[in-house]
Amino acid sequence: MRCPFCGDTSSQVKDSRPSEDHGVIRRRRLCPACGARFTTFERVQLRELTVLKKNGRRAPLDRDKLARSISIAMRKRPTEPERVEQMISGVVRQLESLGETEISSDTIGETVMAALAEVDTVAYVRFASVYRNFSEASDFETFIQELRPARAKSALTSDPDAS
Numbered sequence: 001m002r003c004p005f006c007g008d009t010s011s012q013v014k015d016s017r018p019s020e021d022h023g024v025i026r027r028r029r030l031c032p033a034c035g036a037r038f039t040t041f042e043r044v045q046l047r048e049l050t051v052l053k054k055n056g057r058r059a060p061l062d063r064d065k066l067a068r069s070i071s072i073a074m075r076k077r078p079t080e081p082e083r084v085e086q087m088i089s090g091v092v093r094q095l096e097s098l099g100e101t102e103i104s105s106d107t108i109g110e111t112v113m114a115a116l117a118e119v120d121t122v123a124y125v126r127f128a129s130v131y132r133n134f135s136e137a138s139d140f141e142t143f144i145q146e147l148r149p150a151r152a153k154s155a156l157t158s159d160p161d162a163s
Contacts, residue, residue, distance in 0.1 A: 001029060001040055008033035023089055049095060050102045058102065063092060070112060073127040077120050087115050121147070 001011045008031055015028040025042040049061035067088050074084055091111050095103055109131045116124040125143065134140055 003031035003034060003036060004038055005036040006031060006034040011038075043089075048101065051108065052102045052104045054105055061092075061095070061103070061108075063088070066091065066108070066112070069127070069130075070116070070123075073116060073123040073130075074120065077123050079120055079123075083119065087119055091115050 002009050003011050010033065011029040011031045013027050014030050014037070017026055018024070019026060019041075023043060027040045027042065028037060029040060030037050050058050051061050052058055067085075070084065070088055070091075091108075094111055095108065098107075113124060113128055113131065116127050125140070125147070128134075128143060129140065132139075132143070134143070
C-alpha cells in the first residue's frame with residue numbers, strides 16, 4: 001500500500017480489525033520511510049463494474065463518489081452513519097448482483113433512489129431533485145404528489161386495521 005504522505009510502497013500493517021457488520025476490514029498502517037500512520041479499508045468486490053454514462057462514456061464505478069452523493073442527500077438527517085454505510089454497501093452489492101459488468105447511470109440512480117426511499121423520504125426527495133434535474137418548484141410539487149399516493153397505498157397494505 002502506497003503511503004499517502006511520502007509515496008513509499010513499503011507500509012506495514014500495525015493493527016487489523018473487522019467493522020461492526022464484518023463487511024469491511026480496517027487496517028492501521030505505518031510507513032517506515034516517513035513514520036506516518038494512516039488507515040485503509042478492505043472490502044469484498046464481486047466484480048469490477050463500469051458505469052455507462054448518458055453521454056456514452058464509460059468509467060469505473062467509484063464507490064466513494066456514490067457515498068458522497070448519498071451523504072449529501074442525507075446531510076443533517078437523523079440517520080446513523082452505520083445505517084448510511086450499510087445502505088451504500090447494499091446498493092453496491094445489488095449492482096454487482098445484476099450480473100452485468102456495465103451498468104447504466106440510470107440503473108445506478110434508480111437503485112440509489114429506491115434505497116433512499118426506504119431509509120429517509122427527505123433524502124430521497126433531495127437526491128431525486130438532483131438526479132432528475134428539477135429546475136422549478138413545480139417539479140418538486142409533482143414529484144411529491146406522485147410520492148404521496150404511493151406512501152398512502154403502502155400504509156394501507158401494511159395496516160392490519162385497514163381492511
